[in-house]
Amino acid sequence: MGETRQFFAHRGVSGEYPENTMAAFRAAAKVKAHGVELDVQLTKDGEVVVIHDETIDRTTNGIGYVKDFVWNQLKRFDAGSWFHPKFSRESIPLLEEVLQWVTTLNYPLLVNVELKNDIIDYPELEEKVLHLIDMFHLQSQCILSSFNKASLKKINELNDSIETAYLIEGIPVDILKVVENIPVKAIHCEASFAQSIIGKKVQERGYPIRVFTINTMSEYNKLIKSNVSAIITDYPEIFLENKIIE
Ligand code: G3P
Numbered sequence: 001m002g003e004t005r006q007f008f009a010h011r012g013v014s015g016e017y018p019e020n021t022m023a024a025f026r027a028a029a030k031v032k033a034h035g036v037e038l039d040v041q042l043t044k045d046g047e048v049v050v051i052h053d054e055t056i057d058r059t060t061n062g063i064g065y066v067k068d069f070v071w072n073q074l075k076r077f078d079a080g081s082w083f084h085p086k087f088s089r090e091s092i093p094l095l096e097e098v099l100q101w102v103t104t105l106n107y108p109l110l111v112n113v114e115l116k117n118d119i120i121d122y123p124e125l126e127e128k129v130l131h132l133i134d135m136f137h138l139q140s141q142c143i144l145s146s147f148n149k150a151s152l153k154k155i156n157e158l159n160d161s162i163e164t165a166y167l168i169e170g171i172p173v174d175i176l177k178v179v180e181n182i183p184v185k186a187i188h189c190e191a192s193f194a195q196s197i198i199g200k201k202v203q204e205r206g207y208p209i210r211v212f213t214i215n216t217m218s219e220y221n222k223l224i225k226s227n228v229s230a231i232i233t234d235y236p237e238i239f240l241e242n243k244i245i246e
């Protein structure tokens, strides 16, 4: 295993905990994952919340769009029981809450914030995320990723020192031109891209690539030759020495 390869817990340790909850993030720090990946959306009153879907239907006991709830309503939903009844006390976290917690850790946990603005255009999501990162002085520990090129371009215009990553699916042939134009500093992709000729080429041009979502050693072993910078996984403990101790 490459010494410098990093392991990010995808939506926290989402294989064993309800995704995008504090329980899932705490589990990532417990196994000393290098980083956590999480997804953000915006509430009706402009709070940045950590949830993957545009609606709360799949991962809470409520129904409706995140953008239609104010934070005071949203925070009351149970975001854990859908996964297992023992997590019934979990709620949707604010990004602020997660970043505050990161500052209390005894090692510099990386935070990959995925802006989920490829379906809904959330006004000023970029400014709000950057403001929170500034507030906690976590610029060097955060990576902002998105499938939305315009959003990444905006982030780069607002703050070109923060690391940005373009999220892709499949193997886009014009990827080099796209990442140079946005511009971004890294690419988050599937294994097929990492193993492709174009994937090798972008790495040679200096773009780190992080691969999602790799959940088994056999998937991982196929990637070793591709020399990827990081793996984004639902089960970081498979790849790390420390095991979760309940
Ligand atoms: O960041 C990689 C991965 O999280 C993108 O897909 O659907 O899990 O957010 P998704």
Ligand code: CA
Residues within 6 Å of the ligand: 037, 038, 039, 114
């Ligand atoms: Ca994500």
